Amino acid sequence: MRCLYCHMKMDEELNIMTLFKARHPLCDSCKKALLEKFEGPRCQRCHQVTKKTIAVCGDCQTLIEVYPAVDKIYTFTDYNDAVKMLMHRYKFLKDYAMVEIIGFICDVNLSSYDYVVPIPISKERMRERTYNQALEMIVKLKAKPAIFLETKAKERQSEQGRQSRMARKNPFYLSEDVREKDFTGKSIIIIDDIYTTGVTVHQAADVLKVLNFQNIDVLTFSKA
Amino acid sequence: MIITHDGPKVIFEVGVVDHTCLRCGNKDKSLFYEYASTFDNKKICYCMSCIIMGRSDSSNPIRGINSEREKMMLNYHLDFDLNDIQENASDKIVDAIDHKHHLLLYAVTGAGKTEITFKGIQYARQKGLNVAFVSPRIDVVKEVYLRLRDAFKDAQIDLLYSGVKNVYSHMFTVCTVHQLMNYIEHYDFIIIDEVDAFPLPDEPLLMSVILRAASKNASIILMTATPTRDMIELVGKENIVTISRRYHGHDLTIPKNIYQDIEKYIKKKRAPHKLISLLDGITARDRKALVFVPEIKMLEPLKSILQKRYSRLESVYSGDPERMEKVQLMRDNQVDILLTTTILERGVTFLNLDVIVLSAERFDFAQLIQICGRVGRKIGDPIGNIWFLSSEKTYGIKETIRRIKAFNKGQAKL
Numbered sequence: 001m002r003c004l005y006c007h008m009k010m011d012e013e014l015n016i017m018t019l020f021k022a023r024h025p026l027c028d029s030c031k032k033a034l035l036e037k038f039e040g041p042r043c044q045r046c047h048q049v050t051k052k053t054i055a056v057c058g059d060c061q062t063l064i065e066v067y068p069a070v071d072k073i074y075t076f077t078d079y080n081d082a083v084k085m086l087m088h089r090y091k092f093l094k095d096y097a098m099v100e101i102i103g104f105i106c107d108v109n110l111s112s113y114d115y116v117v118p119i120p121i122s123k124e125r126m127r128e129r130t131y132n133q134a135l136e137m138i139v140k141l142k143a144k145p146a147i148f149l150e151t152k153a154k155e156r157q158s159e160q161g162r163q164s165r166m167a168r169k170n171p172f173y174l175s176e177d178v179r180e181k182d183f184t185g186k187s188i189i190i191i192d193d194i195y196t197t198g199v200t201v202h203q204a205a206d207v208l209k210v211l212n213f214q215n216i217d218v219l220t221f222s223k224a
Numbered sequence: 225m226i227i228t229h230d231g232p233k234v235i236f237e238v239g240v241v242d243h244t245c246l247r248c249g250n251k252d253k254s255l256f257y258e259y260a261s262t263f264d265n266k267k268i269c270y271c272m273s274c275i276i277m278g279r280s281d282s283s284n285p286i287r288g289i290n291s292e293r294e295k296m297m298l299n300y301h302l303d304f305d306l307n308d309i310q311e312n313a314s315d316k317i318v319d320a321i322d323h324k325h326h327l328l329l330y331a332v333t334g335a336g337k338t339e340i341t342f343k344g345i346q347y348a349r350q351k352g353l354n355v356a357f358v359s360p361r362i363d364v365v366k367e368v369y370l371r372l373r374d375a376f377k378d379a380q381i382d383l384l385y386s387g388v389k390n391v392y393s394h395m396f397t398v399c400t401v402h403q404l405m406n407y408i409e410h411y412d413f414i415i416i417d418e419v420d421a422f423p424l425p426d427e428p429l430l431m432s433v434i435l436r437a438a439s440k441n442a443s444i445i446l447m448t449a450t451p452t453r454d455m456i457e458l459v460g461k462e463n464i465v466t467i468s469r470r471y472h473g474h475d476l477t478i479p480k481n482i483y484q485d486i487e488k489y490i491k492k493k494r495a496p497h498k499l500i501s502l503l504d505g506i507t508a509r510d511r512k513a514l515v516f517v518p519e520i521k522m523l524e525p526l527k528s529i530l531q532k533r534y535s536r537l538e539s540v541y542s543g544d545p546e547r548m549e550k551v552q553l554m555r556d557n558q559v560d561i562l563l564t565t566t567i568l569e570r571g572v573t574f575l576n577l578d579v580i581v582l583s584a585e586r587f588d589f590a591q592l593i594q595i596c597g598r599v600g601r602k603i604g605d606p607i608g609n610i611w612f613l614s615s616e617k618t619y620g621i622k623e624t625i626r627r628i629k630a631f632n633k634g635q636a637k638l
Binding site (some may be wrong): 089 | 255257259262263273276278279392
């Protein structure tokens with residue numbers, strides 16, 4: 001058995017305890033590196049490091065003003081060098097095995113949500129990457145992806161600064177099958193790989209809110 | 225041919241066939257990953273071993289471009305004249321290019337190996353041959369690149385190692401061995417520096433990567449202070465050039481072996497008194513010490529023991545993000561004692577340096593020879609001191625001392 005991150009062989013002790021456990025995709029030192037947290041107080045809403053512990057940081061306040069639909073935000077890692085490399089491998093080198101690591105680290109049960117929605121990617125991006133990184137995360141987390149959103153946006157978010165991201169017009173729209181529906185009383189969670197400025201997930205929530213969900217939460221693997 | 229992801233030519237229909245990667249040669253099943261792709265509507269198997277260079281998989285072709293060759297007149301400049309021994313070795317390299325055979329340059333540490341290759345590089349480029357200077361170690365690649373760039377001022381030199389891709393023409397390249405995976409029968413003159421360095425001996429695949437990157441008539445120059453049987457076999461006994469003397473002409477320092485069971489002291493969190501008296505002596509004489517340990521996990525406990533006595537002390541290992549900075553602190557005389565793993569066994573030079581090897585019984589012969597090679601590299605301080613602290617006098621220790629004594633007598637036995 002090899003660590004999917006560093007590819008080194010792991011000696012796994014086989015005993016009655018480990019025998020029935022799901023296989024472990026990470027060695028201890030890679031796990032430690034990926035989970036290494038930035039130091040300092042944080043915003044209680046988006047979890048970014050702030051000068052002092054604060055319920056809602058300035059960035060969040062701006063987002064809430066423009067896109068008020070997001071309730072809770074969950075994230076599992078800080079965007080440290082090891083995570084950065086993992087993302088590069090997952091999204092640009094097509095190292096699909098990274099999703100096993102993400103699934104292993106995002107130790108959550110999504111069954112309390114009625115719907116789990118991936119941030120969509122454009123057809124072009126799909127041709128390049130051959131998978132939607134957020135949708136594959138959902139599958140790994142043993143939930144059923146609900147394809148409620150679509151996009152035609154071609155530009156890469158990762159190549160843009162905060163200013164242009166904020167100014168960007170909402171690239172998402174509702175899929176045809178859900179446009180006329182009403183989900184009053186239902187809960188939904190939006191899944192994405194990284195939360196950078198937060199604009200992407202907030203724009204997604206802004207499109208979904210017309211369907212009258214009871215709450216719209218967000219889960220990302222990493223927080224930049 | 226050169227593998228590039230957007231090249232016009234299909235080199236292989238697919239990258240992976242039956243758990244064999246056609247790009248890197250990986251055949252280890254545990255280094256392939258298979259998953260069901262909804263997009264392609266089939267199972268895809270890809271190679272994890274070379275994923276960092278872009279994915280080689282069972283579904284997509286490996287693309288590339290054809291090799292090109294072009295004559296180029298390159299001038300180089302050296303700050304010093306080669307001595308007769310170096311001059312002779314230089315000519316042997318040119319001769320190997322002419323007669324299209326391989327060569328083993330068996331040279332003591334500090335012999336000035338890199339400079340010996342310059343004439344050969346110039347000659348090869350003049351004949352329109354593609355040249356690659358490679359090493360298994362990134363540190364060595366960076367260092368060699370700087371030296372070549374300084375010497376060949378008007379040349380355009382490609383530099384390739386993980387994450388860095390500075391390509392002009394693929395005709396004069398400095399890179400890690402891994403990067404050669406992208407070349408097939410492309411280079412006509414390949415110099416492998418520190419050929420015994422990790423991970424070459426442990427990864428037989430890398431040797432086949434080198435051989436595939438070499439053209440049919442290529443000459444490969446192996447440079448090492450510790451040749452192995454495989455290397456001798458590859459070049460043939462008649463194609464070995466030996467340099468048993470350092471460029472400055474002084475003897476190599478003979479290590480002294482002292483009995484001390486360091487690990488027992490570390491366990492008890494006590495200061496090993498023989499080590500302390502050596503370090504006291506070194507710092508009192510205003511010299512510096514590199515202290516080698518056999519494993520990373522010894523660094524921290526040892527550091528906390530020694531820091532109480534020596535404030536200007538640091539430790540480094542391969543994954544240390546501040547490695548370069550700490551080495552620089554030692555060069556700048558801000559640090560006197562540097563604790564290190566084998567990561568600094570090659571490629572570093574400090575003035576007024578002494579070396580101590582802890583648990584020397586756990587290092588092998590090739591490592592000990594390299595470590596001893598750190599001392600006395602500069603003309604201003606050509607001798608220095610080396611101490612092995614060991615709990616047992618192993619073959620590696622005895623052979624190292626024997627080999628260094630033989631070198632000093634001008635005998636370089638294989």
